Amino acid sequence: MPAARVLIDGPSELVFDYAIPEGMAVQAGCRVRVPLRNRSSTGTVLAVSSDDDNADLGFSLRPIDALTDPEPLITPRLLELARWIANYYGASIESVIRVLLPEAVRTEDKSAKTRKAVVLVQQPDPETFAQLEKRAPKQATIISLLAHAPDLKLALTELGNAASPSVKSLEKKGLVRLVTQEVRREPDADGTDELLPTTDLTLTDEQQVALEAILTSSAKSEVPSANGAPASAGTSPPDVPRTRDRKNSLITDHRSLITPAKPFLLHGVTGSGKTEIYLQAARQVLEAGRTVLVLVPEISLTPQTVRRFRARFADIQDQVAVLHSHLSQGERFDEWHRIRKGKARIVIGARSAVFAPLPDLGLILVDEEHENSYKQDQIPRYHGRDVAVLRGHLEGACVVLGSATPSLESWQNALDGKYQLLRLTKRVDDQSMPLIRVIDMRLESRKQKSKDSFLSDRLRNSINDRLEKGEQTILFLNRRGFARSLQCPSCGHVCTCPHCALALTYHRTDERLICHICGHQAVVPRKCPECSDRGISLQGFGTQKVEDVFRKVFPTARVARIDADALRKKNALRDLLNAFRSKKIDLLIGTQMIAKGLHFPNVTLVGILNADIGLHVPDFRAGERVFQLMTQVAGRAGRGELEGEVVVQTFTPHSPSIQFARHHDFDGFAEQELEMRRQFGFPPFTRCAVLTSRSTHERRAEFTLETLHRRLKEDLPAGIELGEPLPSPLVKAHGQFRFQLMLRGPKARALTKHVQQVLEKTTLPEDVTVVFDMDALSFT
Numbered sequence: 001m002p003a004a005r006v007l008i009d010g011p012s013e014l015v016f017d018y019a020i021p022e023g024m025a026v027q028a029g030c031r032v033r034v035p036l037r038n039r040s041s042t043g044t045v046l047a048v049s050s051d052d053d054n055a056d057l058g059f060s061l062r063p064i065d066a067l068t069d070p071e072p073l074i075t076p077r078l079l080e081l082a083r084w085i086a087n088y089y090g091a092s093i094e095s096v097i098r099v100l101l102p103e104a105v106r107t108e109d110k111s112a113k114t115r116k117a118v119v120l121v122q123q124p125d126p127e128t129f130a131q132l133e134k135r136a137p138k139q140a141t142i143i144s145l146l147a148h149a150p151d152l153k154l155a156l157t158e159l160g161n162a163a164s165p166s167v168k169s170l171e172k173k174g175l176v177r178l179v180t181q182e183v184r185r186e187p188d189a190d191g192t193d194e195l196l197p198t199t200d201l202t203l204t205d206e207q208q209v210a211l212e213a214i215l216t217s218s219a220k221s222e223v224p225s226a227n228g229a230p231a232s233a234g235t236s237p238p239d240v241p242r243t244r245d246r247k248n249s250l251i252t253d254h255r256s257l258i259t260p261a262k263p264f265l266l267h268g269v270t271g272s273g274k275t276e277i278y279l280q281a282a283r284q285v286l287e288a289g290r291t292v293l294v295l296v297p298e299i300s301l302t303p304q305t306v307r308r309f310r311a312r313f314a315d316i317q318d319q320v321a322v323l324h325s326h327l328s329q330g331e332r333f334d335e336w337h338r339i340r341k342g343k344a345r346i347v348i349g350a351r352s353a354v355f356a357p358l359p360d361l362g363l364i365l366v367d368e369e370h371e372n373s374y375k376q377d378q379i380p381r382y383h384g385r386d387v388a389v390l391r392g393h394l395e396g397a398c399v400v401l402g403s404a405t406p407s408l409e410s411w412q413n414a415l416d417g418k419y420q421l422l423r424l425t426k427r428v429d430d431q432s433m434p435l436i437r438v439i440d441m442r443l444e445s446r447k448q449k450s451k452d453s454f455l456s457d458r459l460r461n462s463i464n465d466r467l468e469k470g471e472q473t474i475l476f477l478n479r480r481g482f483a484r485s486l487q488c489p490s491c492g493h494v495c496t497c498p499h500c501a502l503a504l505t506y507h508r509t510d511e512r513l514i515c516h517i518c519g520h521q522a523v524v525p526r527k528c529p530e531c532s533d534r535g536i537s538l539q540g541f542g543t544q545k546v547e548d549v550f551r552k553v554f555p556t557a558r559v560a561r562i563d564a565d566a567l568r569k570k571n572a573l574r575d576l577l578n579a580f581r582s583k584k585i586d587l588l589i590g591t592q593m594i595a596k597g598l599h600f601p602n603v604t605l606v607g608i609l610n611a612d613i614g615l616h617v618p619d620f621r622a623g624e625r626v627f628q629l630m631t632q633v634a635g636r637a638g639r640g641e642l643e644g645e646v647v648v649q650t651f652t653p654h655s656p657s658i659q660f661a662r663h664h665d666f667d668g669f670a671e672q673e674l675e676m677r678r679q680f681g682f683p684p685f686t687r688c689a690v691l692t693s694r695s696t697h698e699r700r701a702e703f704t705l706e707t708l709h710r711r712l713k714e715d716l717p718a719g720i721e722l723g724e725p726l727p728s729p730l731v732k733a734h735g736q737f738r739f740q741l742m743l744r745g746p747k748a749r750a751l752t753k754h755v756q757q758v759l760e761k762t763t764l765p766e767d768v769t770v771v772f773d774m775d776a777l778s779f780t
Contacts, residue, residue, distance in 0.1 A: 001019045001020065001022075001061070002019075002020045002026075002048060002049060002050055003017045003018060003019055003020060003048070003049050003061055004017070004018055004020050004026050004032070004045045004046075004047070004048050004049075004064060005017055005045065005046045005047045005048075005049070006018055006032060006034055006043040006044065006045055006046070006064075007043050007044045007045075007046055007093075007094050007097055008034070008036060008041050008042075008043045009041060009042045009043055009044075009106050009107075010041070013092055013094035013095065014036075015046065015094060016034070016036075017049075017061055018032075018034050018061055018062055018063060018064045019060070019061040019062065019063045019064070020048070020063070020064060021063045021064060024064065024067055025067070025070075026045055026048060026064065026067060027045065027048060027072050028045050028046060028047050028048055028072065028074070028076070028079055029044070029045060029072030029073055029074030029075060029076070029078075029079055030044070030045045030067060030069060030071075030072045030073070031043070031044055031045075031067075031068045031069040031073055031106075032044075032045055032064045032065075032066065032067055032068060033064070033065045033066040033067075033068055034062070034064050034065055035062050035065060040065060042068060042106070044073070044074070044097055044101060044106070045072075046079075046093065046097065073101060073105065073340065073357070074097070074100055074101065074357075075357065077391075077394045077395055078100055078355065078357065080394055081355075081387065081390060081391055081394055082096040082097060082100055083096075084390060085380055085382050085387065086380070087749070087752070088748060088749065088752065088774065089380050089381055089382055089752070089774045089775075090752045090755060090756050090772045090774055091379055091380035091381070091382075092379075092380075095379050095380050096380050096382075099352060099355060099380060099382075100355045102332055102336060102352075103329070104329040104330070104332040104333040104336065105332075105333060105336050105337070107329070116178050116179070116180065117178070117179055117180075118142065118146065118167055118170075118176050118177075118178060118179075119146070119176060119177050119178075119179050120143070120146035120147065120175070120176055121174060121175055121176055121177050122174070122175060123143075123147055124143060124175055129143065136166065136169065138163060138166040139166045139169060139170050142163065142166060142167065142170065142176070143170070143175065143176075146176065185328070185330045185331045185333075185334045186331070186334075187322045187327050187331050187335065196311060197311055197312075197314035198308075198311045198312050198314075199312075200276075200279070200280055200283070200312075201273075201276050201428075203273070203276065203277075203280070204273065204424075204426065204428060206272075206423065206424045206425065206426065207272075207273050207276065207277055207424065207428075209422070210264075210266060210268075210277055210422040210423075210424065211277050211280055211281060213264065213420070213422060214264060214277070214281045214363075214398060214400055214422075215281060215284050217261050217262075217264070217398045217420075218281070218284070218285055218288075218362060218363060218397075218398040219288070261392075261393075261396075261398060261399075262418065262419055262420045263389050263392060263399040263400070263401060263418075263419050263420070264398070264399065264400045264401065264419065264420050264421075264422055265369075265401050265403075265406055265410050265411070265413070265414045265419040265420070265421050265422065266400055266401065266402040266403075266422045266424070267403065267404070267406050267411075267414075267421065267422070267423050267424070267666070268402065268403075268404060268423070268424030268425075269404055269424060269425060269426070269427060269433065269635070269664065270404045270427075270433075270631070270632065270634070270635020270636075270639075271427040271428065271431060271635060271638075271639045272404075272424035272425075272426060272427055272428060273424065273427075273428040274367075274402045274404075274424065275308060275367075276428075277400075278294070278365050278367070278400070278402070279308065279309065279312045281363060281365075281398075281400070282294075282309070282313075282346065282363060282365070283312075283313070285362040285363040285398075286313070286316075286345060286346070288362065289360070290360045290361065290362025290363070290397075291345045291346070291347075291358040291359065291360055291361050291362060291363075292345065292346045292347070292361075292362065292363045292364075292365070293347050293353065293354070293356055293358055293361060293363070293364045293365070293388075293397075294309070294346065294347065294348045294349075294365045294367070295349065295350070295351070295353055295354060295364070295365065295366045295367065295374070295384060295385075295388060296348065296349070296350060296367050296368070297350070297351075297367070297368045297371030297373045297374055297596070298350065298371070298373060298593065298596075299324045299325070299326050299350050300567075300573050300593050301367075301368075301596070301598075302322060302324055302348060302349060302350065303573070303574050303577075304577070304598065304599075305348050305367070306320060306322055306348050309346055309348060313346065316345065319343065319344050319345045319346060320344065320346045320347075320348065321335045321338055321339050321344035321346065321347045321348070321356075322335060322347075322348055322349060323335055323336070323339075323347055323348075323349035323350075323352065323353040323356055324349045324350040324352070324353065325350070325352065336356075336357070339356050339357055339358055340357040340359075342359050345358075350373075350384075351373065351374050351375075351376060351384035352384075354384050354387050354388050354391060361391075361392075361395040361397045362397050362398065363397055363398050363400070364388050364391065364392050364397050364398070364399045364400070365400050365402065366384075366385050366388050366399070366400065366401045366402065367402050367403075368402070368403055368596050368632075369385050369401035369402060369403045369406065369407065369410060370403045370405055370406055370407040370410070370628055371596075372625075372777050372778075375775075375777045375778075377778070379771075381772075381773050381774065381776075383775055383777075385401065385407075385410075386775070389401075401419070404631060404632065404635060404666075405627065405628040405631045405632060405666060406666075407624075408624060408670060408673060408674060408677065408683075408684055409683060409684040411670050411674075411684075412674065412684040412685075413684070427639075431638060431639070431640075431641075432638065432643060433638070433644075433664050434606070434634055434635075434637040434638040434643070434644030434645055434646045435643070435644070435645050435646070436634055436645075436646040436648060436661070436662045436663075436664075437458065437645070437646065437647050437648065438648045438650060438653045438658060438659075438662055439456045439458055439459070439647060439648065439649045439650070439653075440650070440651075440653045441453070441456065441649050441650060441651050442651055444456045444457070444649075454541055454546065454549075454609050454610065454649070455549070455550075455553065455609075456647070456649055458647055459607045459647045459649065460553070462605050462607070462645060462647055463554060463557075463587070463605065463607070464554070466586075466604060466605045467554065467556070467557055467586060469604075470583075471602055471603070471604045471605070471642065472580070472583065472585070472586060472587075472588070472600065472602045472603045472604070472605075473586065473587050473588070473603065473604075473605040473606070473607065474588050474590070474594060474600075474603055474605070474606045474607070474633075474636050474637070475546065475550070475587060475588070475589045475590075475606075475607045475609060476590065476591075476592075476594065476595060476606065476607065476608050476609065476633045477541075477542065477543050477546055477589070477590075477591065477608075477609040477610060477613075478591050478592050478595075478610075478613050478614065478629070479540075479541075479542045479543065479591070479610070479613060480505075480516070480542050480543050480544070480563040480564055480565055480591055481505035481506060481507050481514070481516075481542035481543070481544055481545075481565070482505075482506045482507055482508040482538070482541070482542055482544040482545045482548070483505070483506040483538035483539060483540050483541060483542060483545060484503065484505055484506075484539060484540030484541070484542060485503035485504070485505070485506075485538075485539045485540060486503075486504065486506055486513060486524065486525075486536060486537070486538055486539070487536065487537065487539045488528035488530065488531060488533055488535065488536045488537075489533070489535050489536075489537060490528065490531055490533040490535060491528060491530050491531040491533065493528055493529065493530040493531070493536075495513055495522070495525065495529070497515035497517065497518065497520050498520065499515070499517075499518045499520055499732070499733070499734055499735040500515055500517040500518050500520070500730070500732055500733045500734065500735075501730055501731045501732040501733070502515060502516070502517055502730065502733075504520075504522060505542065506524065506538055507544065507565065508544050508545075508548070509544060509565065511524060512524065517730070517733050517734065518733065518734045518735070543561055543563045543565075543589055543590065543591060544561070544565070546561075546589050546609065547559060547561045547589050550587060550589065554586075554587065557586040557587050558584065558585050558586045558587070559585070559586070559587045559589065560576055560579070560580070560585045560587070560588055560589070561588075561589045561590065562576055562577075562588065562589070562590035562591070562593050562594055563590060563591045563593065564591070567593075573593070576588075577598070580600060581600060583602060592629065594633075594636070595629055595632045595633045595636075596632040596633075596635075598636060599639055600636065600639065600640075601639055601640025601641070601642075602640060602642075603636055603637055603638075603639065603640075603644070604637060604638060604640075604642045604643065604644050604645065605637060605644070605645050605646075605647070606633055606634055606636050606637040606644070606645075606646045606647070607646075607647045607649070608630060608633055608634075608646065608647070608648045608649060608650075609649055610649060610650070611626065611630060611648050611649065611650040611652075611658055612650050612651050612652055614626055614629070615652065615655060615657065616652075617729070617780075618729050618779065619778075619779050619780075620677070620680070620682050621777070623655070623656065623657040623673060624657075624673060626655070626657040626658070626661075627657040627658075627660060627661050627669050630648065630657070630658065630661040631661050631664070631666070633646075634646040634648075634661065648661075648662070656669065656672060656673075657669070660672075681721070681744060682744075683775075686721075686744045686745060686746060687744065687745055687746065687747065687748040687751055687774070687775065688742065688743070688744050688775065688776055689742070689743045689744075689748075689751055689752070689755070689772065689773060689774045689775070689776055690740050690741070690742055690743075690772075690773045690776040690779060691705070691708065691740060691741050691742075691743065691755060691770065691771070691772055691773075692705075692728065692738055692739070692740040692770070692771045692773070693705040693708070693738070693739050693740075693768055693769070693770050693771075694733075694736040694737065694738045694739075694768070694769050694771070695736055695737060695765070695767050695768040695769065696735055696736055696737070696767060697737070697767060697768075698737040700765055700767065700768050701736070701737045701738065701739050701768055702725070702727075702737075702739050704764060704765060704768045704770065705725040705739045705740070705741060705770075706725050707762070708725075708741075708758060708759075708762060708770070709722070709724070709725045709741055711758045711761070711762065712743075712754070712755065712758050715754075716754070717745070717750050717751075717754055719745050719746050719747070719750075720743060720744070720745035720750065720751055720754065721743065721744045721745065722741070722743055723741045723742035723743065723744075724741060725739055725740070725741045726739065726740065726741065727739055727740075728740045728779075728780060729779065729780045730780045736769075740779075742776075742779075743755065748774060748775070751774070752772075752774055755772055756772075759772070
């Protein structure tokens with residue numbers, strides 16, 4: 001009897017084999033109900049084996065109870081993608097399947113929402129209707145409403161509780177019928193802003209060239225066959241291995257799943273019209289009968305992107321679906337099944353939307369592809385951009401990676417010919433790039449005789465000038481809270497989190513000291529806990545303090561703040577951005593939430609209050625991130641008819657990141673940075689992974705990593721460089737001590753395989769957790 005390997009739903013990764021009853025059409029990706037101990041459980045079929053494969057078991061398997069879904073919820077191509085992720089990132093296939101099938105889909109009780117509705121069965125004759133008007137006016141009103149629109153279904157809730165007896169009476173008379181109506185839980189159902197349809201804009205020469213290249217590639221893209229293999233194999237990207245899945249006993253040659261089409265890297269300066277290319281390319285793909293996937297790096301950018309796509313595709317705006325982690329379970333259930341059934345042809349979402357079950361996928365757009373938020377920080381630690389590229393190969397879809405500041409990994413792939421480079425060097429409508437002025441805050445502090453000054457004279461005068469002209473200003477500071485720490489001037493004591501090796505941040509709105517790592521809160525002490533000095537004072541500044549000061553310095557200005565503290569209410573971000581768009585706000589202060597993707601034509605001034613944040617951290621990507629952030633923030637200025645200005649305040653004005661950003665010189669920055677990476681053997685010229693051990697017992701975490709380090713050195717494959725075990729830069733977080741070591745090598749698969757073999761042979765202490773992060777982006 002054939003058997004199925006089933007992943008049981010639940011927190012633990014239980015996988016068991018079950019016999020497939022005769023006549024039951026079970027395929028990989030199906031959902032089934034199986035017996036488990038003395039109860040019935042649900043699960044997902046990972047693989048199906050034949051009679052011959054089970055002949056030597058020596059015992060009989062328990063049969064599957066029922067097939068809960070007639071069709072597989074996971075397609076063969078998505079299953080292949082899951083196996084690749086498991087092999088590449090060193091994760092279990094079970095953990096990847098849980099990402100492919102959200103909990104809302106796997107949980108039985110999250111079924112479709114329904115309601116009772118009233119449908120007209122037959123129109124009463126005039127005499128009967130006249131009697132109803134006289135004796136039962138409520139019944140007559142219901143009949144009138146339904147008669148004016150024969151296809152209308154009136155929900156009982158819309159008629160009110162008092163209408164229920166009237167409906168029952170009409171039902172007995174055979175005039176109406178109660179039906180069960182499925183109700184879609186829309187993520188933005190409470191949105192109040194009306195969409196005005198938009199039309200395709202006239203493209204610049206550079207935009208036209210880029211669009212034609214994308215459309216040509218999309219038209220030539222090969223659609224893989226049903227088993228996931230393309231019509232003809234092409235050249236595989238680097239490090240796509242031939243692997244063997246131990247649990248499923250399947251041998252997969254991932255090279256046979258690759259189509260020849262190269263991904264596109266669309267490098268366009270801010271305001272160059274990348275979104276317009278996305279929209280026009282999407283229209284052509286939709287007209288060809290295929291579907292579109294749009295990835296954005298932040299959930300906060302999803303509403304604006306959805307708005308643009310629904311406005312452009314007003315005739316099919318109900319076919320635009322949204323997927324991200326902030327949806328309720330019911331909303332995610334409805335959106336996911338709409339996508340799978342083909343009712344939604346455009347999917348917009350954050351990182352996890354890369355697994356959307358779109359049929360016949362034709363175009364994948366990855367906006368702001370350089371963003372670190374595309375990297376998952378929990379198992380499986382996949383990178384959404386890289387998974388999107390591979391899914392495009394598997395599905396025969398065209399992949400476009402867009403950014404004004406591409407990641408150096410993608411840029412090097414373009415230089416090597418693995419990606420096809422498309423460039424937009426000018427803003428649309430001949431708009432000029434904003435003028436960037438760098439203010440040396442060392443000189444400013446001496447002039448103002450204040451160590452805590454964060455408002456230079458130049459920025460103050462520029463803001464006043466914009467307020468007088470009725471123009472808008474964005475102020476960027478990537479640090480929330482009121483003050484970064486509370487310190488005693490006498491003994492030097494700093495109030496720190498008891499669970500993390502981090503100073504507590506003072507939040508004035510809550511009157512609390514809060515840890516931004518674990519969320520621990522403490523009462524603000526009136527005197528130093530160590531020496532009892534009452535002179536304990538606040539150090540540094542955050543967005544709350546900036547807002548407080550700016551309200552006093554510019555009393556007539558309408559000031560608002562966007563950060564994680566100000567956006568606790570649902571739709572708060574959407575409401576604030578709408579208010580800013582309608583010019584109800586003059587000064588908008590915010591963290592990196594406002595740094596990218598936003599388009600406000602009336603913004604003519606951007607102030608970067610402290611460009612040094614993130615520049616001096618122990619991370620080889622620190623300079624790249626500061627350059628990207630500065631360029632993105634500066635790109636919010638001058639996007640309309642008015643010229644823009646950017647004021648950058650910094651204590652290190654001669655930093656290459658700041659100077660190259662000042663001159664909008666990505667090529668110069670990339671050339672210098674890549675040369676440094678090449679010399680020291682950092683990505684993109686090697687593959688980099690981090691192995692971290694953590695425990696509440698410091699010595700056990702350290703000893704575990706030292707043991708792993710010693711075993712990793714044994715039979716170390718050629719070319720792999722193994723670093724020394726050291727305390728993490730953030731040595732303690734969430735009450736756990738952390739130690740890490742770095743591994744580098746030319747091939748990711750060889751590196752992952754070696755680490756996984758050592759981990760499988762090592763018995764870890766119960767209170768120690770070891771995490772492997774392939775292509776690591778965070779080293780803290």
